[in-house]
Amino acid sequence: MRRLAIYPGSFDPPTLGHLDVIERASKLFDEIIVAVGVNSAKKPLLPDRYRIESLQESTKHLPNVKVEGFTGLLVDFVQSKAALSIVRGLRATADFEYEFQMAMVNRRLASEVDTVFLMTKWEYSYLSSSIVREVATLGGDYSGMVPPAVAKVIHRALRKT
Ligand code: ADP
Numbered sequence: 001m002r003r004l005a006i007y008p009g010s011f012d013p014p015t016l017g018h019l020d021v022i023e024r025a026s027k028l029f030d031e032i033i034v035a036v037g038v039n040s041a042k043k044p045l046l047p048d049r050y051r052i053e054s055l056q057e058s059t060k061h062l063p064n065v066k067v068e069g070f071t072g073l074l075v076d077f078v079q080s081k082a083a084l085s086i087v088r089g090l091r092a093t094a095d096f097e098y099e100f101q102m103a104m105v106n107r108r109l110a111s112e113v114d115t116v117f118l119m120t121k122w123e124y125s126y127l128s129s130s131i132v133r134e135v136a137t138l139g140g141d142y143s144g145m146v147p148p149a150v151a152k153v154i155h156r157a158l159r160k161t
Contacts, residue, residue, distance in 0.1 A: 003030045004033065007035065055067040099117065
């Protein structure tokens with residue numbers, strides 16, 4: 001049986017913290033689908049296509065990683081792929097309560113699906129998409145916080161605003 005895991009998120013924008021979680025997960029599972037939440041109510045900094053394509057470019061060295069957009073309920077997407085695991089990243093304790101709640105809700109909705117938590121390298125543990133958005137929109141240097149393919153699309157998106 002192929003062990004397939006789904007790594008869901010908004011990835012607005014993808015950061016080096018996300019990439020580190022993807023690299024770790026790709027060693028633990030046979031296949032990873034990075035599921036980029038599209039059509040969110042909030043207007044994202046990066047359009048769906050930029051988030052998906054920049055993640056594809058940033059993970060092309062990982063042959064067992066695919067990137068796809070998804071809408072609707074996460075467990076429906078997980079079940080449609082016949083996956084048994086959801087991967088989520090944990091930073092400091094701040095993430096725990098929300099992640100615990102989501103994992104419990106998802107287990108209630110689909111009892112066969114387990115959530116697996118991975119931690120990044122400590123140097124990325126302060127990084128969040130919202131910090132990158134703030135630095136980028138205020139004109140700061142975000143190049144050390146995101147993969148190069150992501151820096152390119154942030155630059156493009158900001159030029160258009
Ligand atoms: P969401 O909008 O669903 O919270 P994000 O795109 O912000 O998703 O993040 C997706 C997942 O990656 C979440 O589990 C989040 O906790 C995790 N994550 C984000 N940044 C980091 C980081 N720097 N280190 C480890 N995990 C992270």
